[in-house]
Amino acid sequence: MGSDRVDPTAQKNMASQGMSWITKVRNSLGSLGKRDTPDNLWVKCPGCQEMVFTQAWQDNLSVCPRCAYHGRIGAQARFSQVLDPGFAILTAPSVPENPLNFRDSKKYSDRLKAARAANPYPDALTAAEGAIDGQPVVLAVQDFAFMGGSMGMAVGEAFVRAVERAIERRCGFVMFTAAGGARMQEGILSLMQMPKTTVALRRLSRAGLPYLVVLTDPTTGGVTASYAMLGDVHIAEPGALIGFAGQRVIRDTIREKLPEGFQRAEYLREHGMVDLVVDRHELKATLARLLDYLTRKDVA
Template identity: 75%
Template sequence: MSWLSKVRKSLSSLAKRDTPDNLWMKCPNCGEMLFSRDFEANLSVCPRCGHHGRIGAKARFDQILDPGYAVLASPKVAENPLNFRDTKKYADRLKAARAANPYPDALTHAFGTIGGAKAVLGVQDFAFMGGSMGMAVGEAFVAGAGRALAENCGYVICTAAGGARMQEGILSLMQMPKTTVATRRLAAAGLPYIVVLTDPTTGGVTASYAMLGDVHIAEPGALIGFAGQRVIQDTIREKLPDGFQRAEYLHAHGMVDMVVHRQDLKGTLAMLLGYLERKEVA
């Protein structure tokens, strides 16, 4: 046996150290290798390029709401009403999504305060079937708006969705007018409805409650639109401008009121709720 083989054999007998697979991550925008713990401590924003990573409902609640908030129960709806199946049963897709996520569907609410201002906060999680809008999301939105009416406080929603949930067909599209009516109830009561557009917000969500707020805030670089860029470009047969459908482009063209860094989001929401909350006349 050669000396090289002896060395190789001795090295293979050493115990391997257990190293977590998710210790490091690569920024999807600039490619910088980031220590995962530091990335999370920076609110999942790349310290080099400022890219805002996608985060779940629990992280949003912790970042925006003051300590002591309460997560609201998700309303029950009929599951798989069309008995839909593609390569998998819709029921199986729901089961897999729930196993991988902490909440039962794409939209979850919590009640608490934001910088001392009472509010109901709804968060759409893109990790749950692309944040798609189905009957559960529509019913959750109405319930969140109803809780805001009952508490006489503002309603804030962070949107993130690929659009309507195709497995529920026309029933998913019916959530567009349903949620629109809920926003009108808030307006009639004089309660603020604030939308935080996060990456991505597209399709039927953009065409309904995501663009009906009293104030529209967008996170930097967020993709916001209805149809996809390739569909639009092929339809109008023109090259789209740089940054089209990104938060900064929409802000420059009057579709978004402000683009706010995640570190400043809580303070901005607290300020807006203070300005817009209904004042009782003595």
């Protein structure tokens, strides 16, 4: 009597061969996709978690076209988005590289070299002079990509020189902040930049020139406790994290439940800490109007 039973060993071999064939095809297709698809074709929005074409993301000023999340951008992008063509980058100041001979898991000087290799400018703050819709201005930008935008001697000195240049040109000064606070590798020398920048802004005020601050995500620590909150007008980008200490530290200190989003731009505007929350697409026009209004001289 015949039997339709398949030998278990043969069945196992057939399955193994079938899986081997499928695996080979899958691997082949996978390697083809990896080879032909650029790694930077898509951007995952940190806000809505959706995938957005990199070109669409960049064309929209690094703002998500679906949820309007404002992505972090560096100094180069800021200059090109806000300043009129023909602006000039101010020379970066020269300061002691590692004044405290600081070292943790690696030398501070090595950390600086690595940061400079990964960024277009030599430190976290870069300034430029030019115009915004025809309004003369000196504009400085902190780049969070450079050691968290931390405030050290180079940042303080670049800030002061930018203020001095604005006074020389008799124009307004605009500051884009983005920082995790003071640079721990420079200790007390970093904290000294707080009064140093404050004195420079006092000179700008005495010269009758406006100081506009644009608070971007994130602006925290000693930067918030100094020049980030000394502007004539404070503008924030939507959703920007703005504060001095972290939310957990505050909660554990006062032992109270904190309001939802209490360190975000919209909450701070509602409670008087921020004057305006402005979408990135409207930022250039807004700054130009403010500069025109605050620097305009009344006709006798």
